[in-house]
């Protein structure tokens with residue numbers, strides 16, 4: 506045990522030192538990885554330290570430097586040193602975070618970190634918090650609470666009686682809703698074709714006037730978005746909340762990364778009115794730079810949250826002096842005590858550190874956009890209001906979609922940085938997300954040069 510941990514520490518240190526200069530995306534082929542990692546299950550035990558060394562050797566060529574400073578794919582975040590170390594301890598302690606009796610420390614850490622998060626994100630202090638695997642499960646959990654509460658108000662007990670014969674539940678989403686919300690609804694028995702899509706504007710923001718028109722009668726859930734996965738744009742939450750409140754609907758906010766804007770004085774205007782929603786979903790593994798997996802769900806009405814998740818079917822909130830039972834707030838029963846890493850991340854950054862991280866990423870996204878925009882062969886498609894930049898080749902002649910795809914392939918092959926592609930409003934684009942604590946100006950400049958080089962080659 507001690508020996509395998511010591512070997513893991515050596516390997517981890519070496520990796521952390523290398524990820525800032527090595528290729529961001531690995532060179533191993535699928536076939537090579539299968540060969541290196543494959544083979545039959547050994548019959549006899551192997552020494553743990555030996556297993557760890559062999560694993561690192563075989564897996565190494567297939568590891569993507571997602572925690573490195575020039576990984577801009579998806580919205581991935583990084584891994585803060587304190588959070589990684591806390592995550593290791595989480596594995597060593599191996600606490601099932603389901604009941605207080607299984608781990609008093611895991612329960613109290615969730616309670617404390619939960620309070621800090623509500624404060625930091627400007628959410629109602631009485632809201633309940635769940636530590637889930639990611640924003641997808643956070644959306645699922647929040648929407649389960651919404652389904653419970655909206656049907657309860659209509660006189661229906663969905664936990665006991667299911668959906669057959671239940672009053673119709675109307676669900677409205679913005680036209681640029683993240684697929685995760687639709688996936689979460691599907692798990693809750695609400696098919697994607699049942700969902701009403703509300704028109705969005707040029708940046709992908711839900712239009713409140715269109716929402717107002719689309720609102721109907723009966724139990725209704727509205728899913729808004731803080732942080733469009735392409736543009737970073739925010740739905741106008743204040744206007745949307747005014748509508749949902751007037752109509753007695755439940756407002757859920759998918760804010761996987763955008764919800765963090767509330768923790769920055771410079772960005773807070775984007776989430777104005779967010780505290781008037783009923784539930785919120787976000788990630789710690791994206792912008793807070795906690796290791797995967799770590800998502801967070803908040804519900805303004807703890808009774809609804811608990812009713813939807815609790816396996817004890819006790820619909821009463823316990824007294825404040827009773828300990829927190831972690832499993833009352835998540836779909837899982839036994840699970841990893843992921844509150845420790847969130848706690849360590851928040852404590853190591855402090856309020857100011859979180860704000861600096863957010864502001865720095867946004868400043869670097871603007872720097873990226875400025876560098877790229879200065880090149881005549883490139884255009885930036887979105888208003889860079891947050892950490893997301895949409896880049897498109899603008900060839901003097903010919904097909905801009907094809908040129909964009911070809912340029913992206915060259916950038917990915919050069920491996921100085923990594924970013925993914927997207928289709929946005931009928932156009933191919935390269936999508937940059939700056940969400941890593943360790944990214945510097947220099948990283949952005951080197952990466953922008955790689956993109957410019959690639960684009961000039963294909964145009």
Ligand SMILES: *Cc1c(COP(=O)(O)O)cnc(C)c1O
Nearest residue numbers: 639640641642683685734761788
């Ligand atoms: C990433 C993301 C999700 C899904 O989150 P996971 O962490 O992958 O579970 C949902 N909504 C938005 C807007 C996202 O960016």
